[in-house]
Amino acid sequence: MEQNFKSKQSLTKEQALQKLRHYCAYAERCHNDVISKLYDLNVWKKDHDEIVATLIEENYLNEERFAKLFAGGHFRTKQWGKNKIIQGLKQKGISAYCIKAGLKEIDEADYEATLQKLFQQKWESVKGTQNRFAKMKKVSDYLLQKGYEAQLINQLFNKI
Incomplete structure (x- = not known):
């Protein structure tokens, strides 16, 4: 009896880029979110940097913008304090500069x-x-x- 195992096909760079454009347009994302999604989509690791760079150039991906929205949103909706927001941004791999910019969004x-x-x-x-x-x-x-x-x-x- 023959079993058919369908292995997950790898997407081309252009297919992955198109999916990630939609992914980033739907909600603000950080670099770690996009890298994680690339792994989920089974994209070759050698293509990751180029795809991320393209998303940055096309302004789909912007860590400072992400940090500002994360900080402001988590403060207003979840009423988080600055320490918890900083911790959340650090877990996402956001730079200290972007974290500082994000915290400025809180009045x-x-x-x-x-x-x-x-x-x-x-x-x-x-x-x-x-x-x-x-x-x-x-x-x-x-x-x-x-x-x-x-x-x-x-x-x-x-x-x-």
């Missing part, structure tokens, strides 16, 4: 207002804690996990 007044709002919500939601220090620890841990800076959190505690 300081909005940042402090969001931190204040999260602090207030968490402080009011922590129930069953008789000990004030235990409550402070829970609130602090929550805000640190969201990526906010310890010194900003401490300033909020000093106000109450």
